[in-house]
Amino acid sequence: MEQVKVLLDLQEIMTRRCAIEEEKRKVPLDVADLKGLFEEREAAFLAAGQEFESLRQQRRDREREIEEERDLVEKAKAKLMGIKTNKEYYAMLKEIEQTKKVNTEREEVLLALMARFEEAEKRLADLKAEFEEVEGRYRTQMVDIDARMATFDKEIAAVDAERRRIGASLEAGLLRRFEQIFDRREGLAIASAHNCSCSGCHMNLSPQLYNMLQRGDKLYSCPNCNRLLYFSEEADGAEAG
Numbered sequence: 001m002e003q004v005k006v007l008l009d010l011q012e013i014m015t016r017r018c019a020i021e022e023e024k025r026k027v028p029l030d031v032a033d034l035k036g037l038f039e040e041r042e043a044a045f046l047a048a049g050q051e052f053e054s055l056r057q058q059r060r061d062r063e064r065e066i067e068e069e070r071d072l073v074e075k076a077k078a079k080l081m082g083i084k085t086n087k088e089y090y091a092m093l094k095e096i097e098q099t100k101k102v103n104t105e106r107e108e109v110l111l112a113l114m115a116r117f118e119e120a121e122k123r124l125a126d127l128k129a130e131f132e133e134v135e136g137r138y139r140t141q142m143v144d145i146d147a148r149m150a151t152f153d154k155e156i157a158a159v160d161a162e163r164r165r166i167g168a169s170l171e172a173g174l175l176r177r178f179e180q181i182f183d184r185r186e187g188l189a190i191a192s193a194h195n196c197s198c199s200g201c202h203m204n205l206s207p208q209l210y211n212m213l214q215r216g217d218k219l220y221s222c223p224n225c226n227r228l229l230y231f232s233e234e235a236d237g238a239e240a241g
């Protein structure tokens with residue numbers, strides 16, 4: 001029966017499509033570990049960058065404060081020259097000393113901050129290098145993966161064209177039914193019948209149905225799994241013999 005041959009060809013091409021899709025699905029898995037590492041390194045690098053920026057800002061603020069206080073001291077010193085009374089003079093001198101003392105404390109804070117800043121700068125450089133190394137490998141692999149995916153897409157497009165060509169010779173209702181069974185029955189929509197049973201689900205077929213299948217003038221479905229059936233003399237003979 002010509003129809004059976006067409007359906008078997010269609011099943012073969014649809015099975016090939018599934019296999020290609022399966023291979024395509026596996027492709028991104030190859031890069032999954034590297035992607036995880038890339039994201040980890042990227043997050044560490046970005047966090048270090050934020051810490052570095054925050055310390056740089058704090059350092060600028062402290063430096064500006066110290067600079068402003070130094071200006072105040074200089075201005076106070078200049079004023080000192082114009083002061084007439086001893087009392088005022090010593091009061092001003094005391095103020096200057098106080099400001100200097102506060103500034104000394106600020107400078108100590110700044111020194112500690114600069115030490116942290118330098119550490120952060122070094123850490124940032126290290127993390128940047130680590131990140132860039134992984135990034136380079138990741139990008140290369142992604143290019144490779146894109147190329148492999150594109151190859152699979154091309155194969156799928158070719159298979160689809162072939163599938164359409166084969167399907168075009170079938171009646172639309174039968175094609176739709178065939179595709180539904182293919183999806184629901186693990187990619188086996190048409191199964192051979194031999195030794196009086198369905199090779200799809202291995203259930204026994206009634207002798208009446210088996211006789212009709214042997215006649216081969218019409219398509220029948222398995223009453224159990226709903227797959228389309230065809231009589232296979234080869235399989236029948238092989239197993240019987």
Ligand SMILES: [Zn+2]
Nearest residue numbers: 198201222225
């Ligand atoms: Zn069956």
